Amino acid sequence: MPLKACLNCKMISDSPKCPNCGGEEFTQEWSGEVLVFNPEASSIAKLIGARVPGRYAVRLR
Ligand SMILES: [Zn+2]
Numbered sequence: 160m161p162l163k164a165c166l167n168c169k170m171i172s173d174s175p176k177c178p179n180c181g182g183e184e185f186t187q188e189w190s191g192e193v194l195v196f197n198p199e200a201s202s203i204a205k206l207i208g209a210r211v212p213g214r215y216a217v218r219l220r
Contacts, residue, residue: 164189164216169207169213181209191217 163185164171165166170179171192177183193215209215 160202161187162214164219166219168209169216169219170209170211171216178213179209186219188220189216189218193217210211 160197162171165177165180165182165185165206166186167182168180169189170177170186171189172178172194175183177185180218193203193205193207195201195209197207198212201209207215
C-alpha cells in the first residue's frame with residue numbers, strides 16, 4: 160500500500176485513520192518529508208502541527 164499524507168496535518172502513514180489528528184482524508188500526491196522524533200522539543204514539529212512522532216510531508220499537491 161502506498162504511503163499517503165493526511166490532508167489536514169500532512170502526517171504520512173499507511174493507516175486508514177491519521178495517527179496525529181484522526182483525519183480520514185489522504186492524498187498520495189505529496190512531496191518532501193520531515194522526520195519528527197520528539198514533537199515536544201521540536202520547533203519544526205510545532206510549526207507543522209505535529210503532535211506524534213513520525214513522518215510529515217512538506218508539501219501536498
Ligand atoms: Zn492528520
